[in-house]
Amino acid sequence: MTKYNILISETAISQLKRLPDDQHRTIKKKLAELATNPYKSRPNADIKKLKGPKRDYYRLRIGKYRAIYVIDAKAVKIAKILPRDSAYDWIE
Numbered sequence: 001m002t003k004y005n006i007l008i009s010e011t012a013i014s015q016l017k018r019l020p021d022d023q024h025r026t027i028k029k030k031l032a033e034l035a036t037n038p039y040k041s042r043p044n045a046d047i048k049k050l051k052g053p054k055r056d057y058y059r060l061r062i063g064k065y066r067a068i069y070v071i072d073a074k075a076v077k078i079a080k081i082l083p084r085d086s087a088y089d090w091i092e
Contacts, residue, residue, distance in 0.1 A: 004035050004071070008078040012067070015081045023065065030062045031078060038069070038076045059087065 008016070008031070016024060033045055038058065041047040046061040050068070057079070060067040066087035068080045080087070 002074070004038055005075045006031055006035055006078065007075050009080070012078045012081045019065075019081075023063070027062050027065060027067065027081060030060060031067060034060065034069070034076045038071050 016027060019027065030045065037045075039047065039049075048059050048061075050057040050059055056070070058069050058071065060069065061084075064084050066080075066082055066084055067078055068082070068087060069076050069078045071077075
């Protein structure tokens, strides 16, 4: 089984640090789960493929937050971690 490296952008790290500790821990745990299969939705990982202007993005739903990421070879690159209501604005 292929394991993916999880790479978090400086922007996503900054966004994560601003969240309450309980949300911070939950999101980090969910991001770590992407290492096994970042493509497929499953009971504890609601994943959806999004269409972006230049590449295909994916989103991981984590409660009221969304982690937006791309998959590149053996790496999952987390671009943003945003509240649901503003998570998709930057893609368009």
